[in-house]
Amino acid sequence: MDAARLTATEASRLIQSGKLKPADLLEACLARIAERETKVQAFAFIDPAQPRAAKSLPGPLHGIPVGVKDVFDTADMPTEHGSPIWKGWRPKTDAAVVNLTRNAGAVVIGKTVTAEFAIRTPGPTAHPQTLRHTPGGSSSGSAAGVADFFFPLGTGTQAMGSLIKPAAYCGVVGFKPSFGLINRGGVKLVSETLDTVGIIARSVADCALYVGAISGQDLGNPDLRPEHAPRIGVCRSPAWGKAQPETQRLVTNVTATLARAGALVSDYELQSDFSSAFQTFSHVLNREAAQGLGWELTHARDQVSHTLLEQLDAGLAVTWEQYSKALAALAQVRERFSSTLGDLDILITPAATGEAPEGFSSTGDSSxxxxxxxxxxxxxxxxxxxxxxxxxxxxxxxxxxxDDRAALAWAQWIASALS
Incomplete structure (x- = not known):
């Protein structure tokens, strides 16, 4: 058995039963990192001596190595936000998520690469499968590290597609919970309105294990088969025109497979006001990013990348009237979304426009x-x-x-049907 390849739930069961020692799991992961990290470059910081010396507390995540995205404060490791401005910075405290993770028994194995402030210029991480393609972002190091067996769980954030997209590119599971389910204290936020903390893992059950452990919410066991098949709406969304041919075929094939497995599948079309609200998304994101990174703009503008500067300057140009109108439009459709689903349990839609793009100039399209x-x-x-x-x-x-518990249960039903 190669312990580094275990899912978090598999490893946890073995540890709890005494069949796997946490130290052996950690050493297997560190051996894989030593073999592959110079090629994949998933880490912004790793010192094997630190996780080896860390005390793993009893708890639901006892002994499980976790990679922490480098926008989460860590008291014992640098937190640099993917920017030279913060090179070598050492916070005095852990972010709430990191503290909760450690208290649940997990071991922070290192800090994973993020795009610049989790929004723009990519870091050095390569797609583990080819080393020539982006792994996606901004949670690049977490996705690549989980996919390449560096650690079974990697934390991330999402203001656009920073969890879902890299997980899809790397062939693993990404979970962006409901907004606010996981505490954001001590996280460098891009957007107060949008940023959500989540997880990248090797299975849906891993996501339930981790998020349940740090949120205190009972998210159930997604591996338990529901009593009935789901009612699924297939939503091509306003971004459908950007779907690559492989993604269009994927949706067709997945829809047919789920129907054969017993799901009641129907087309679902977003109403026009959702599309209109989506068009003003950038007003919210860019204005909040410009304000959130205001210190950097004022005191270290020359160390902000050109592409990010363009985005932040566009955010500074967004007026209060434009911003408040966009916020109101998003709040309105947010309030209405649940009722528009009718008797549907879930929607399915593409996770990305297509395969991971070749090269490292971009982390891909989050449409x-x-x-x-x-x-x-x-x-x-x-x-x-x-x-x-x-x-x-x-x-x-x-x-x-x-409805995170149901989302996890139905996602596992779909994963089982597709396998």
Whole structure:
């Protein structure tokens, strides 16, 4: 058994039963990191001596290594936000998520690469499968690290598609919970209105294990088969025109497979006001990012990348009237979304426009993610096949806000049907 390849739930069961020692799991992960990290570059910081010396508390995550995205404060490791401005910075405290993670028994194995302030210029991380493609972002290091067996769980944030998209590109599971389910204290936020803390893992059950452990919410056991098949709406969304041919085929194939497995599948079309609200998304994101990074703009503007500067300057140009109108439009559709689902349990939609793009100039297109982030609803991506280049594709599962337990259960039903 290669312990590094275990899912978090598998490892947890073995640890709880005494069949696997936490130290052996950690050493297996560190050995994999030593073998592959120089190629994949998933870490912003790792010192093997630190996780080896860390005390793993008893709890639901006892002994499980976790990679922490480098926008979460850590008292014992640098927190640099993917920016030279913060190089070498050492916070005095852990972010709430990191503290909760440690208290649940997990071991923070290192800090994972993020795009610049989790919004713009990519870091050095490569797609583990090819080393020539982006792993997606901004939670790049967490997605690549989970996919390449560096650690079974990686934390992330999402203001656009920073959890779902890289998980889909790397062929693993991404979970963006309902907005506010996980505490954001000590996280460098891009957007007060949008940023959501979540997890990248190797299974849906792993996501339930981790988020349940740190939120205190009982998210159930997604591996238990529901009493009936789901009622699924297939939503191509306003971004459908950007879907690559492999993604269009994926949706067709997935829909047919789920119907054969017993799901009641129907087309679902968003009403026009959702599309209109989506068009003003950038007003909210850019204005809040410009304000949230105001200190950096004032005191270290020359160390902000050119592309991010363009975005932040556009945010500074957004008027209060434009911003408040966009906020109101998003709040209105957010309030209405649940009722528009009718008797549907979930929606499915693409997790990304296609396979991971080649090169490292971009982390990919988040067009299939931003609207759902703005609606504050739980989203998961599960692996659903491969594209023309043999790289992973994912399907995205969406549920009503606050219905995270059901989102996880139905996502696992879909993952089982697709496997």
């Amino acid at each position: 299939f993610n931003s609207l759902w982030t703005a609606l504050h609803v739980p989203c998961l991506t599960v692996p659903a096949g491969t594209g023309a280049n043999g790289l992973p594709l994912g399907i995205q599962v969406i549920a009503r806000r606050g």
